Amino acid sequence: MRKRCFRKNCGGGSVLPLLLSALLPLSGCGPDREPSPLTIQGNSLAGVCRFYPDGSERGDFPPSLALLSPFPEIDRVPAGWTVFPEFFRDPTRAHAARIPVEADTSLYGTGEIAGSLRRNGAVTETWNVDCYGYSDRDTHLYQSHPWVLAVRRNGTAFGVLADTTRRATIDLTDGILFSVRETGFPVVVLEGDSPQQVLRRLTDLVGRMPLPPLWALGYHQCRFSYYPDSQVRAIADGFRSRNLPCDVIWIDIDYMDGYRIFTFDPLGFPDPAATNEYLHSRGFKAVWMIDPGVKKDPGYFVYDQGTSGNHWVLTHDGREFHGPVWPGPCAFPDFTRPETRSWWSGLYADFLAQGIDGVWNDMNEPALLIPLWPDTRTMPATNRHRGGGGLPPGTHALYHNVYGMLMVQATREGLLAANPGRRPFVLTRANYLGGHRYAATWTGDNTATWDHLYWSVPMILNLGLSGQPFVGPDLGGHIGNTPPDLYARWFGVGALFPFSRGHKTKMLTRFHEPWQFGPEVEAGVRTALERRYRLLPYLYTLFHEASLTGLPVMRPVLFADPADLDLRDEDHAFLLGADLLVEPKLTPLADHVFREPRGIWRSVTLVGEDPAADPAQPVLKIRGGAIIPLGRVIQSTAEESLDPLTLLVCLDDSGRAEGQLYEDAGEGFAYQAGEYLLTKYAAAKSGNRVLVRIRASQGEMPRPQRRVVAELVTDSGIWRAEGWESRGIEITIP
Numbered sequence: 026m027r028k029r030c031f032r033k034n035c036g037g038g039s040v041l042p043l044l045l046s047a048l049l050p051l052s053g054c055g056p057d058r059e060p061s062p063l064t065i066q067g068n069s070l071a072g073v074c075r076f077y078p079d080g081s082e083r084g085d086f087p088p089s090l091a092l093l094s095p096f097p098e099i100d101r102v103p104a105g106w107t108v109f110p111e112f113f114r115d116p117t118r119a120h121a122a123r124i125p126v127e128a129d130t131s132l133y134g135t136g137e138i139a140g141s142l143r144r145n146g147a148v149t150e151t152w153n154v155d156c157y158g159y160s161d162r163d164t165h166l167y168q169s170h171p172w173v174l175a176v177r178r179n180g181t182a183f184g185v186l187a188d189t190t191r192r193a194t195i196d197l198t199d200g201i202l203f204s205v206r207e208t209g210f211p212v213v214v215l216e217g218d219s220p221q222q223v224l225r226r227l228t229d230l231v232g233r234m235p236l237p238p239l240w241a242l243g244y245h246q247c248r249f250s251y252y253p254d255s256q257v258r259a260i261a262d263g264f265r266s267r268n269l270p271c272d273v274i275w276i277d278i279d280y281m282d283g284y285r286i287f288t289f290d291p292l293g294f295p296d297p298a299a300t301n302e303y304l305h306s307r308g309f310k311a312v313w314m315i316d317p318g319v320k321k322d323p324g325y326f327v328y329d330q331g332t333s334g335n336h337w338v339l340t341h342d343g344r345e346f347h348g349p350v351w352p353g354p355c356a357f358p359d360f361t362r363p364e365t366r367s368w369w370s371g372l373y374a375d376f377l378a379q380g381i382d383g384v385w386n387d388m389n390e391p392a393l394l395i396p397l398w399p400d401t402r403t404m405p406a407t408n409r410h411r412g413g414g415g416l417p418p419g420t421h422a423l424y425h426n427v428y429g430m431l432m433v434q435a436t437r438e439g440l441l442a443a444n445p446g447r448r449p450f451v452l453t454r455a456n457y458l459g460g461h462r463y464a465a466t467w468t469g470d471n472t473a474t475w476d477h478l479y480w481s482v483p484m485i486l487n488l489g490l491s492g493q494p495f496v497g498p499d500l501g502g503h504i505g506n507t508p509p510d511l512y513a514r515w516f517g518v519g520a521l522f523p524f525s526r527g528h529k530t531k532m533l534t535r536f537h538e539p540w541q542f543g544p545e546v547e548a549g550v551r552t553a554l555e556r557r558y559r560l561l562p563y564l565y566t567l568f569h570e571a572s573l574t575g576l577p578v579m580r581p582v583l584f585a586d587p588a589d590l591d592l593r594d595e596d597h598a599f600l601l602g603a604d605l606l607v608e609p610k611l612t613p614l615a616d617h618v619f620r621e622p623r624g625i626w627r628s629v630t631l632v633g634e635d636p637a638a639d640p641a642q643p644v645l646k647i648r649g650g651a652i653i654p655l656g657r658v659i660q661s662t663a664e665e666s667l668d669p670l671t672l673l674v675c676l677d678d679s680g681r682a683e684g685q686l687y688e689d690a691g692e693g694f695a696y697q698a699g700e701y702l703l704t705k706y707a708a709a710k711s712g713n714r715v716l717v718r719i720r721a722s723q724g725e726m727p728r729p730q731r732r733v734v735a736e737l738v739t740d741s742g743i744w745r746a747e748g749w750e751s752r753g754i755e756i757t758i759p
Contacts, residue, residue, distance in 0.1 A: 072216040072226055074102050075188070078112035078120065078209040086211060088415055089188050090427050091459040093232050108183050110212040119194075121204040122212045124185050129178035131593040132197050133220075133581070136170025136458070136491045137468060139163065142483040142581060142596030144173070149195040153426050153455045155392035155402050157470045158504050161480065167390060167469045169193075169426040170458045170491040172227070173201050174220055180588030182220040184227055186213040190426045190457065207422060219587050220490070221576060227492055228575025231459040234494055236572040238448040239691030240310050240662045241383070241465070241495075242564055243272025244554050245526035246538065249503075250279035253293035254300045260538065261307050265660065267547065269539055270554040272661045274304055275385065275526070276313045284352035285320050287327055287376050301380030308661040312383035312450065315376075317391050317432055318355030321347055327372065331356060336365040338421070341407040348393040348404055357391055357404065360431035361424055363414035369432070370439030377443045383450035384436055386464070389429035390455040429455025433464040446693050452524075458492060465495035465524055473502030478515055479611040483596040485522060489577025494568070497524030506534050509542045510613075510641075513549045517641035518609035520553035521560070521601065523568075523578040549641045555632045555658045556642070560601075561666060562654040562686055567602045569687040569703075578602070585622035585648075595620045604651035604684065609643035625649025627675050627738045632658065647738055650677035652684025652706045652717070662691065669732040670750065672706060672717055676737070680710030689726060699725040708735075718753035 075096050077083070083095065110122040126132070133142065135149040140161040151169035159166055171187040173195065187193055187203040189210035196202040203212070213230070217223035246264065251257045257274060264271040280297070282288040289297050301311045319327050331337055337356040338346045347354040358365050373384070393402045406422035424431075433453045440449035453464040460466075468484050471477040481498040488496045500519035501507045507515070507529075516539070519525055529537040539550035557564075567578045580600040583592040597617045598608045606626050608619050626646040636642045647653060653673040656666030667688070676682050685705045689696040707720035717735040722728070728751070735754040737744045748754040 072103075072222075073230065074106065074214050076110050076112075076122075076212045076214065078122065078211075081209065083211075086188075086209075087190070087417055087419070087423065089211075090190055090430070090457065091186065091188060091231050092213075093230065093459075106216070108185075108214045108216065110185070110214070112209070112212075115204060117206070119204045119206045120209040121202060122187065122210070124201040124212075124214075126175055126200045127177060129590065131176045131583075132173055132201065133176070134170065134172045134174040134184070134487055134491045135195050135197075136172065136493075137166045137168040137466075137484060137488055139166070139477075139480040139484060141594070142486055143594050144197050144487070147197050149197075150192065151195070151426055152192040153390040153403075153429060153457075155388070155390055155470075158472050159469065160476070167454045168429075168456045168460075168466065168488075170488075170493075171195065171203065172458055172491050173197065174223060174490050175201065176220050176583065176587055176593070178588075178590070180219060180586070182217050182223045182587065184215040184217075184223045186215075186227070186230075186458070188213055190423060192422070192426070221584060224490065224492070224577070225575050231492055232462040233575045234461045234568075234572055236448065236569060236696070237465070237495065238450055239561075239565060240272045241450045242561060242568065243525075243662050244270055244520065244557060245273040245275060245312070245524075246271055247275030247277065247526055247528040248536070249528070249530045249532075250277035252279040253290075254280075254296070257300055258303055261304055261309055263538060263540060265307055267540055267551070268660065269547075269551055270558045270658070270660050271309065272663075273310045273312055273383070273526075275528070276311060278314050278316065278351055278387075280313065283320070284350075285322065285325055285327065286315050286318075287372055288325075289379075297379040297381075301382075305380065308663040310382040311380065312385050312452070313376075313381045314385045314387055315436070316350065316388040317357055317386070317428075318348070318350035318352065318388065319358070320352035321354040321356055322352075328356065330368065331358060334364065334368055336362065336368055338404065339409040339411075341405070341409060341420075343409070346404055346408050348391075349395045350388060350393060358432070359410050360428060360435060361410040361412045361416045361419075366431065366435035366438070369435040370442055373436065373439035374443045377440065383452070384440060385452045386429070386433050386436055387454050389432050389453060390425075391428055427457045429453055430457040430460035430463065433460065434462075437463045448692060448694070456493070461493040461495065466493060467496065467524060467526065467528075468498040470503045470530075471498055473505040473507035473511060475511060475611070475613055477502055478511065478518075479597070481522075482518070482599060482609070482611065485579050486577075486581050486596065486599060489523075489579055490581070492575065494571040494575075494577040494579075495523050497522035497526060499526065499528040501527055501529060501537055503528055503530050504532075504534075507537060509546050512537070512542055513546050513641035514610060516550045516553045517639075518607070518611065518643050520557040521607055521609075521643065523564075525557060549639060552632055552634050552639070552642060556634065556645075558659055558666070559631045559655045559657070559671075560605075561662065562656045562670070562688075563602070563605070565691075566654065566685060566687040570602070582606070582620065582622060585624075589622065591620050592622060604648045604653055606646040606648070607643045608646070610640045615640050621646075625675065625677060627740070629673060629738055629743075631655065647673060647675040649675050650682050651675055652682050652708060654684065654686040654706075667729075667731060669734050669747070671734045671736060672754075674708045674715070674717060674735055674737045674756075676708065676710055676715070676739075680715075682708040683720070689724075696724075702726040702728060704728075708737075713758045715756040715758065716753055717756065719750065
């Protein structure tokens with residue numbers, strides 16, 4: 026008789042050993058696998074339990090950096106619980122936890138990784154690395170999310186979180202297997218009736234993205250680098266003179282004096298405040314780069330302050346660690362220290378006083394330009410962090426994956442302290458599960474290839490399924506010159522991503538602004554950007570929803586019907602919210618056969634585009650039963666968009682539809698005190714007439730007196746009517 030992998034002293038009351046004996050797998054015990062007892066701790070949130078290996082307790086592990094707060098002390102699982110991790114030591118003596126899955130269970134999440142949407146059969150590692158020009162053969166990139174979302178055959182779901190910051194392997198070749206070489210780790214399991222419910226529960230635990238400023242949802246333009254400041258002005262003028270909508274111009278590292286952070290090149294950027302004022306006068310915001318590496322340069326104020334404040338990461342023998350980055354040898358702030366995070370935050374006051382609107386934290390894996398040790402471009406795992414404020418002292422092996430997250434936490438706090446009336450915008454390359462609380466992200470140094478265009482969609486989707494809703498790639502590909510047809514395709518779909526930014530390296534590439542590719546491509550990009558700006562009211566409403574529920578802005582098609590197995594592998598098409606289906610052409614031949622959800626999905630256009638004639642423009646389809654709010658075409662969010670407001674209406678089989686629009690000032694925090702307007706619209710058909718009206722509203726922001734254009738999408742065409750929002754709009758179908 027085979028020995029079961031549990032012991033009677035597993036905790037949780039006398040019935041628990043019997044429960045475990047019925048549910049834990051029988052396979053895998055023997056000389057190569059060391060069975061471990063389980064300590065089980067429930068959570069006050071329904072459908073969430075945390076499991077400990079080896080009879081250990083919560084105090085045996087470092088504080089969780091993913092979870093917002095500790096679990097309460099509850100020692101039993103809910104009745105009927107079915108997902109139990111099996112803890113053991115594998116043949117290499119690594120600590121492991123296996124979670125079996127049923128047949129036809131689809132696995133997603135695992136954070137940032139290139140490849141297909143469904144992760145069954147894949148192996149991922151959590152170890153943040155600067156992975157220039159990555160591919161689907163790379164098992165780890167810039168961020169770490171030790172998280173798997175499992176969708177069962179019937180559409181119910183569960184999620185599994187390995188609550189460890191250490192380097193871990195996520196092996197999905199046979200169920201779910203987490204392994205960590207150094208130490209054991211807790212496992213958190215979340216149950217739900219749907220993947221959406223599991224994501225809500227995940228973000229109950231790890232937090233949700235704060236509502237960003239409205240301007241951050243516009244289009245962003247960047248290059249490594251625009252230099253000197255006259256070139257920044259010329260790029261801004263290029264967008265405005267060509268009527269190409271754009272909200273943000275980005276300033277990369279060449280603005281610095283010798284790549285010293287928090288300084289400005291006296292020749293190329295002698296007056297950064299004037300540069301930012303010029304951008305502001307043209308309706309742009311400005312985002313500037315700050316890296317973590319501080320040039321080892323006595324007399325340089327940041328290095329001197331860091332040294333006097335004892336703020337640097339140390340080597341294993343207590344010396345100041347130095348590694349090569351853009352300025353040469355650099356010291357690195359020890360963000361595990363509260364004093365260091367406070368010092369770092371304070372550096373932003375004078376920096377932002379130059380009129381800077383947002384901050385870009387790059388190279389924060391942390392990355393080194395030259396490998397100092399075999400197979401690594403980061404600091405040694407033996408480096409020392411001193412901790413504090415609840416974080417224990419530890420090696421870099423413990424804190425590597427959260428270095429970027431702790432950095433952007435301090436950055437965000439610095440932006441809030443310097444400008445307490447403004448919502449911070451921070452973009453980061455490196456992050457960890459839960460880091461969406463502090464920063465948006467992009468998918469790193471991709472290449473100008475069709476593969477990277479395709480991978481961008483499942484990468485955004487899986488990051489969204491891992492808790493991060495504000496994400497996008499470098500449109501056009503960061504590395505290499507982009508062929509015109511590929512550039513046009515990138516912008517057609519990329520204008521619909523949550524974070525939409527064009528970015529190109531200066532290394533062996535020409536300039537890649539939309540007008541550099543000729544009038545035909547420029548016109549296609551203009552169409553794509555105008556589509557985005559018309560959709561901004563809907564997108565802003567989705568971001569508001571994400572800030573409250575944790576649901577991603579950009580969602581896999583399977584969300585429309587999690588029990589439909591045909592939708593599980595669809596990773597070209599995607600949903601924006603629940604109501605808009607996007608079908609982009611991500612391959613040169615555009616030969617992908619889309620798998621659509623059942624029900625009514627009708628094609629719509631926004632600015633007179635014709636996706637059949639222009640393969641760069643994705644087909645958009647509205648769900649039957651939905652109302653989608655649209656604005657007018659504007660050049661930036663500094664302009665008024667909802668004059669008039671357009672309501673795109675598609676009735677369901679019963680002749681009804683619903684939708685909502687969220688509005689606030691687009692900036693600041695008055696919305697948290699009720700200064701917002703959330704309007705719920707309803708449409709109902711009676712005979713040949715459809716009445717579109719306000720069904721309910723919330724918030725204390727005064728309702729404007731405005732005209733509304735209602736557009737009814739039918740199989741036979743689009744029927745329009747116009748009227749005052751407060752009175753309702755009646756559409757007559759001929």
